[in-house]
Amino acid sequence: MSDMITENDFDFTLPTSYWLSAANAVQGNFNDTIRLNTPSFRSDLENNYVLILFTFTVIVLFGTVLNVLEIYFIVKNKLYREATNTYFLNLAVADIIKCNVTLPFSVMSLLFQNWILGEFLCYFLPMLQVGFIEYIDIILHK
DSSP, X not given: OOOOOOGGGSOOOOOHHHHHHHHHHHHTOOOOSSXXXXXXXXXXXXXXXXXXXXXXXXXXHHHHHHHXXXXXXXXXXXXXXXXXXXXXXXXXXXXXXIXXXXXXXXXXXXXXXXXXXXXXXXXXXXXXXXXXXXXXXXXXXX
């Protein structure tokens, strides 16, 4: 009637594939199915590459064109003299930069399984994605 667990209740043997993987890793023979220094596409998105690229292209084009039209309208009608419209001008410039600078890197990080753009962009890209609005706000309100 004892509910104690003993060593005999466990199977401590590992499958042969685990031992072979460990032996290859110790010898330096790693599985090279995904090389981290070359781009490798994500296999779960292989049927949707064209759709994703098309969607991001449409977002970049519409984002750029519509924000340029907004800037043109604000500057042409001299609406930038009001604080609210200056803020809209700020957002339009930031969105243009964001559409043309950060979205291509974002789609690249979505489609590729590994990061191939270097350590600098690995840390700098998130700051780019957030920081443009604040930076342009400082420039426009001097």
